[in-house]
Amino acid sequence: MSNLVAVEATNMLNASLAKASYTATTSPVMIRLMVSGTTSTASTAGSELTTGGGYTAGTGQSLTAALGTASGGSITTTSAVVFSNMPACTIVGIEVWDSNATPVRKWFGSITSTVVAAGNTLQFNSGSITLSLS
Amino acid sequence: MSEPHPMSECRICHQVDDHPKKQMANGTPSGAIEWTFRHHDCCASVGCNDCADLVSAAGGVKGDDLRNHIQKASV
Numbered sequence: 001m002s003n004l005v006a007v008e009a010t011n012m013l014n015a016s017l018a019k020a021s022y023t024a025t026t027s028p029v030m031i032r033l034m035v036s037g038t039t040s041t042a043s044t045a046g047s048e049l050t051t052g053g054g055y056t057a058g059t060g061q062s063l064t065a066a067l068g069t070a071s072g073g074s075i076t077t078t079s080a081v082v083f084s085n086m087p088a089c090t091i092v093g094i095e096v097w098d099s100n101a102t103p104v105r106k107w108f109g110s111i112t113s114t115v116v117a118a119g120n121t122l123q124f125n126s127g128s129i130t131l132s133l134s
Numbered sequence: 135m136s137e138p139h140p141m142s143e144c145r146i147c148h149q150v151d152d153h154p155k156k157q158m159a160n161g162t163p164s165g166a167i168e169w170t171f172r173h174h175d176c177c178a179s180v181g182c183n184d185c186a187d188l189v190s191a192a193g194g195v196k197g198d199d200l201r202n203h204i205q206k207a208s209v
Contacts, residue, residue: 053205076161082184085204086157088139111159112167117139119154119201121174121184128161 004133006042008106026100028064031081031124032057034093040108046095052087053118058103063096063129073134081124088118096131107131139201146176154201156185174200 004012015022033055034040037047051057061081068078091114096107116122139152155171162168175196178186192203 085207112169114157114159114169115140116157117142117152117154119204121154121156121188122159123156124159124167125161128159128167130161130165 003040003042003108005105005108007104009042025098025104025106027098028062029096029098029106030060030103031063031129032060032095032097033083033089033091033122034095034108035089036092036113040093040095040110042108045105046093046108048095049087049089049091052089054085055083055087060097066124066126066129074130074132076130077124077126077128079126081129083122086116086118086120086122088116090115091122094129142171144173144176145170146172146180149173151197153197154204156182 011023014020033049034046035049038044040046048057049055061083063077063081066077066079066081067075069075091111093108093110095105095109097103097105141150141152142155142157143150144155153173155173156177158170158172159167160170172180172182172185173196174185175189175194178189188204189200191207192200195203
């Protein structure tokens, strides 16, 4: 997933080029699941799966806990991210948000869409999510 | 009448049915995600502790009975 939200890209550019201090991300960063509808773009959040079963919209599951060590301009999950007791849905993408009181969207990406049966466990295995800047 | 559940093939036993499963995203060299499915009992049989715990807590039931257990357990 190499799609950085525009606000975050600006934030990083300013910090990298000593134009302004970086506005820190509030840990942990969370994965939210996106369904068909509004497509995620750099400036617009996608359509998130609504709360149902074991999924809570606006929260998702922690990505921070699953991430390995960044190297060579990218970082990959080294453990699974698990959503248990899913509601029936079709997932088309994911977004990464921080845990600020008003959560800030950081990354987004489309994935191979998948139809999910009610009650299924949806698991992103170790190594299945990579965020890259190079 | 509730919506029918989608059919999927268990990667372990290769049975195609609508039973609840663990649905796993696997990374591929191209960067795309490949989805695979496993019955929870099949997943437990190859060493998944989470699925073993789930199946045990449900008393070993399968299919709609297992789905009902999963959905009730999280309420």
